[in-house]
Amino acid sequence: MSLKRENNYFNLVKERRSVRYYDPSITIPREEMEEILTEAALAPSSSNLQPWRFLVIDEKELKEKLHPIANNQNQVLQASAVIAVLGDMKWYEKGKEIYSQAYEAGLMTEDIKDRFIASSAMYHRLDDAKKKSIVDIDGGLVSMQLMLSAKARGYDTVPMGGFNAEKFKQEFNVPDQYETIMLIAIGKAANPGFPSVRLPLNEITFWNQII
Amino acid sequence: MSLKRENNYFNLVKERRSVRYYDPSITIPREEMEEILTEAALAPSSSNLQPWRFLVIDEKELKEKLHPIANNQNQVLQASAVIAVLGDMKWYEKGKEIYSQAYEAGLMTEDIKDRFIASSAMYHRLDDAKKKSIVDIDGGLVSMQLMLSAKARGYDTVPMGGFNAEKFKQEFNVPDQYETIMLIAIGKAANPGFPSVRLPLNEITFWNQII
Numbered sequence: 001m002s003l004k005r006e007n008n009y010f011n012l013v014k015e016r017r018s019v020r021y022y023d024p025s026i027t028i029p030r031e032e033m034e035e036i037l038t039e040a041a042l043a044p045s046s047s048n049l050q051p052w053r054f055l056v057i058d059e060k061e062l063k064e065k066l067h068p069i070a071n072n073q074n075q076v077l078q079a080s081a082v083i084a085v086l087g088d089m090k091w092y093e094k095g096k097e098i099y100s101q102a103y104e105a106g107l108m109t110e111d112i113k114d115r116f117i118a119s120s121a122m123y124h125r126l127d128d129a130k131k132k133s134i135v136d137i138d139g140g141l142v143s144m145q146l147m148l149s150a151k152a153r154g155y156d157t158v159p160m161g162g163f164n165a166e167k168f169k170q171e172f173n174v175p176d177q178y179e180t181i182m183l184i185a186i187g188k189a190a191n192p193g194f195p196s197v198r199l200p201l202n203e204i205t206f207w208n209q210i211i
Numbered sequence: 212m213s214l215k216r217e218n219n220y221f222n223l224v225k226e227r228r229s230v231r232y233y234d235p236s237i238t239i240p241r242e243e244m245e246e247i248l249t250e251a252a253l254a255p256s257s258s259n260l261q262p263w264r265f266l267v268i269d270e271k272e273l274k275e276k277l278h279p280i281a282n283n284q285n286q287v288l289q290a291s292a293v294i295a296v297l298g299d300m301k302w303y304e305k306g307k308e309i310y311s312q313a314y315e316a317g318l319m320t321e322d323i324k325d326r327f328i329a330s331s332a333m334y335h336r337l338d339d340a341k342k343k344s345i346v347d348i349d350g351g352l353v354s355m356q357l358m359l360s361a362k363a364r365g366y367d368t369v370p371m372g373g374f375n376a377e378k379f380k381q382e383f384n385v386p387d388q389y390e391t392i393m394l395i396a397i398g399k400a401a402n403p404g405f406p407s408v409r410l411p412l413n414e415i416t417f418w419n420q421i422i
Contacts, residue, residue, distance in 0.1 A: 140351015
């Protein structure tokens with residue numbers, strides 16, 4: 001069965017659902033995975049510092065190692081890959097590189113580049129809770145775009161928060177510097193995702209004041 | 212000038228940029244804003260508990276009140292609205308409502324509904340740091356989809372992390388229960404957003420092991 005690509009955003013956003021059953025015979029080609037990740041990383045981030053990192057797990061033995069760490073969820077074994085979305089707690093160290101690149105591409109004046117580099121260094125002084133919050137939020141942004149970019153190419157995903165984060169870091173030799181924001185299983189659906197409900201808009205939205 | 216709707220996801224994702232100059236004469240109709248928020252809220256969330264809340268600020272006096280709290284950023288005054296994306300730190304209290312609704316819609320058996328309600332209650336026992344992380348991540352997911360849903364309708368956005376969160380909660384009477392995840396200005400662009408650079412994929416991606 002061929003993949004159903006879906007270019008139309010309005011359809012895409014409605015059709016994306018969390019899928020827990022995958023066709024284990026389907027491997028996403030490395031090149032296509034790179035395309036998905038590159039597109040995801042067009043997401044915005046705090047001062048454009050892009051704190052996200054991706055650990056793509058697609059080797060059979062590693063998926064088997066991950067399986068018990070992720071509550072024995074079936075999709076870990078069946079999906080083409082599981083992507084660990086990591087947050088680099090020292091993300092601001094890439095400020096000089098990012099802004100210099102923007103300057104060289106003619107997108108910033110030298111003066112603005114220097115000011116951005118100076119301000120990126122200030123993130124260093126934030127406390128860990130604030131740092132964690134920034135990488136979590138930006139990690140959420142990039143993850144949403146990643147799931148949509150997968151769906152646009154006919155793949156499905158499921159974001160997973162239920163895993164042993166400490167054990168994961170230990171078993172996959174994740175340096176202390178990285179926080180694991182979520183795991184995303186990605187592959188070709190074997191069964192469609194279930195529809196789910198949403199709270200009515202008036203329960204989640206306030207207009208001008210919270211009442 | 213009419214709005215440029217963009218249905219095609221692949222274009223959309225490339226064309227979305229942070230826009231800081233808006234046409235102050237353009238107001239997004241309430242109905243269209245509801246459409247954007249409803250679509251954004253199709254994002255996935257931890258156990259589908261949808262911890263996000265939106266405070267839409269579109270009254271002139273309130274935008275003026277917000278302006279100094281958000282570092283006097285121009286877009287606060289010019290944009291059609293600023294949406295404060297909030298995270299409800301007691302989001303799990305809606306578990307019973309959400310899963311009962313899913314059960315009534317025939318999307319869950321009664322047994323599964325009861326198990327989900329029981330497990331949603333367990334979020335209560337998490338420490339505040341873990342709770343904060345969940346609302347931040349899910350808040351990031353919904354914010355990304357919100358910005359894309361705006362762009363698909365011809366509007367632009369800019370996510371803003373630079374504001375005085377304490378003062379914001381105080382001046383806008385935001386109950387303690389809510390954390391402010393980010394502010395998103397939304398409206399019709401007066402000037403296009405600047406292009407920006409991204410780190411090369413090989414600097415942010417690891418394949419199977421972190422080296």
